Amino acid sequence: MLRRRAVVVHRRTELDELLDRHGTRGQAEFFLRSRGRTLDDVQDRHDGLAAARDAVAAALPADWARADVERADLPRFLVAPEDVVVVVGQDGLVANVAKYLHGQPVVGVDPEPGVNAGVLVRHSVTAATALLRGLDGPVPDGAAAPDRAAMLPLDALTTVRADLDDGQHLTALNEVFVGHPSHQSARYTLRCAAGTERQSSSGLIVATGTGATGWWASLAHDRGGRAAPRRDEDRLGWFVREAWPSPATGARLTEGTVEAGDDVEVTVASDGLVVFGDGMEDDRLVARWGQRVTVRRGEEPLRLVRP
Missing domain, CATH: 3.40.50 (Rossmann fold)
Structure with a gap:
């Protein structure tokens, strides 16, 4: 050993x-x-x-x-x-x-x-x-x-993973953010279980049950409250922040869940969007025009020791 x-x-x-x-x-x-x-x-x-x-x-x-x-x-x-x-x-x-x-x-x-x-x-x-x-x-x-x-004695807490189509990826415990590096309008096409929509927004948040006490909690509160996944549940939740309806962009698909085995995908339509987890903006991925970012449940949970 x-x-x-x-x-x-x-x-x-x-x-x-x-x-x-x-x-x-x-x-x-x-x-x-x-x-x-x-x-x-x-x-x-x-x-x-x-x-x-x-x-x-x-x-x-x-x-x-x-x-x-x-x-x-x-x-x-x-x-x-x-x-x-x-x-x-x-x-x-x-x-x-x-x-x-x-x-x-x-x-x-x-x-x-x-x-x-x-x-x-x-x-x-x-x-x-x-x-x-x-x-x-x-x-x-x-x-x-x-x-x-x-x-x-361990608890297995669900993680969330973001993959770029060039092989880069990152994992987070609370949430993954996809958006403009300065949190201005990000332009992209969103694909989720409910459909596909071109959007302009201040970014997409995909959160675990652990993250439901953080950024998710603020967004859910502003939208009247949403049931969050449990910390050990395979399901994820997502929100689009400040989607802007226009002749070219919509605001119909702004929240939902990512069930086990499913994902949510963003195809970039801007000069570049950033992808980071748990607020660590310095340790981020950059997705260029036309690249796809796919977010799903992480392959490995965080194994946290119980008291």
């Missing part, structure tokens, strides 16, 4: 970003005071997040390898099949990690209870450290060491 490795994923804190931007603590403090804030509050959050990461690291089994990865480095980091991914941060950070995984278990750790919704970061720091220490339990004399990481 290959040696296990824990991949601990985190984001830079606000203090990190302030020091990068302003150079010194004094300049950062002056900037915060001018906006009615204090450096102490920012420092406290920074220290709390650092303490959470330290606690998680200290609880890892002694014979495991460890890698620390910052969110911005995820596109350049290779997660191995035997890795266990530990995300310390917000729910959205788990979603950011999902597109780079292929079945590896994920432990979501909430370093700020009451601040995060806790939909994906389901474990408190205390609960996470207890779980991780349990992966390094005693072995009876003469017995083979069990692979406790392989026995973690």
Whole structure:
């Protein structure tokens, strides 16, 4: 059996970003005071997040390898099949990690209870450290060491996948966006189970049940409420944002579902549209005039460890 490795994923804190931007603590403090804030509050959050990461690291089994990865480095980091991914941060950070995984278990750790919704970061720091220490339990004399990481209780959360007709693709946990890079009018032909229509809109959102608490929730609220898929359901939901009816474009097909085995397709009729998942606009695909973008259920779910 290959040696296990824990991949601990985190984001830079606000203090990190302030020091990068302003150079010194004094300049950062002056900037915060001018906006009615204090450096102490920012420092406290920074220290709390650092303490959470330290606690998680200290609880890892002694014979495991460890890698620390910052969110911005995820596109350049290779997660191995035997890795266990530990995300310390917000729910959205788990979603950011999902597109780079292929079945590896994920432990979501909430370093700020009451601040995060806790939909994906389901474990408190205390609960996470207890779980991780349990992966390094005693072995009876003469017995083979069990692979406790392989026995973690998991929920399989549905993902969504977008494929370009040139072979490029991406996967997301919450939703995929197809539209103009500046969110202006995007022109395309939409094909779905209900038919085909030329459209001009501010983009298409295709969401999973997990994403139904995010962008989907806002769109559904504005349209009087729509039933969302469950997080483990194969079905996806989609909305067209601000479809514009004109002599050449329609606004009839603006929402629907993508059932198991089905898809929704966009044929680009603009200079270029972008495709990205879970709000990570920097890690995106570009679809040129005439290209097709097909969105369907992802092939692999996110395997999230239950509390």
